[in-house]
Amino acid sequence: MNGRMRGNRGNDRAAAPFPSHRSSRLPASGWTFCPIPVLVIFCIVLLLLCCTAVPAFAESSCPEGGEHDYEVSLEKRATQTRAGLRRYTCHKCGSTYTERIPAMGHVWGTWKIVKKATCTADGRETRICSKHPGLVHVQSRVVPALGHDWSAWKTVRSAAPGRAGLEKRVCRNNPDEVQYRQSPAFGTSDGAGSGAVTGNLMISGSHSGNVSGDNDSENAGDPARAGAKSGVGSGNGMAGGSAGSGDSGGDSDGAGGTGTSGARKTVPFGAADAAILGANGAAVLFWTLLLLPLVRVMFWVVAKRREKEEEASA
């Protein structure tokens, strides 16, 4: 190596274009493997596939010339729970494609009763949207009043000669709502004397107690008074029942003065009557004892004057 290399310092490559003793290793095959072009080719193919999959990009130009002129039409309306569909149709070539419209609005749950409706008062229901749990979306609506659902009239006390009968009916929606009515007595010609009720006395309202049908009271207005005492009176305001209950409400002895025409009754002599009579007697006795001497004096004076006049005349 020493002799040969001296002459060729610096110009080794230029002086020897064809080296004869070059120690170089040749590869086993003639191909050189590089991964970069393969990756590029793969990406191009993938891009072409994506472009062909989207019609809008696949055919950006209309066959009739220029670009497509699409008309938008609603094929299916989107609701709160169901997606809709929008259709695009080109005026020129007639090509069409559809587009999905996502479901909109709330996703409401079931209606829940907040305030129960009664016979006379409205109720309220609400429902909550479950689409957006973070937001409170509430819908409410009014439930109209149910109204009374009266059952059939039921006899509480049957009518008898000289005594009116009693019937009642109950509201099915609210058992506390009870209506009473009287049926006229029968068997007497004189209605006023026998205690018959003229007209139809009705009382309605909330009544929690029971009117005893076995109570053999002679007064036809007993249920009226019982109803008035238990809080009835805010109902339909029937004049007969109200007048009857008000007229006899303060009486503790018995019925008397029922307020209904023709129901007269003798009241037994009681303690109050005895007290008033005793007070009258005591007052008369008191004044008699007090005024008697004065009256005797007056008589004596008159007698004396008469005597004097007689003496004077004589």
Add this chain to the structure above:
Amino acid sequence: MILRRVIGLIILAAVMTAGAVLYLILNRKVADIESDLTIREKKDIRGLKK
């Protein structure tokens, strides 16, 4: 209220009122008469028979 009790109370009120009025009138008359009277001994009364 029962009618007879009302009448009884009216009578009671009338008796009390009438009695009070009579008492006042008679009391005044007696007072007038007493003012006319003088207290004298028997021996001073003329014509009194012993």
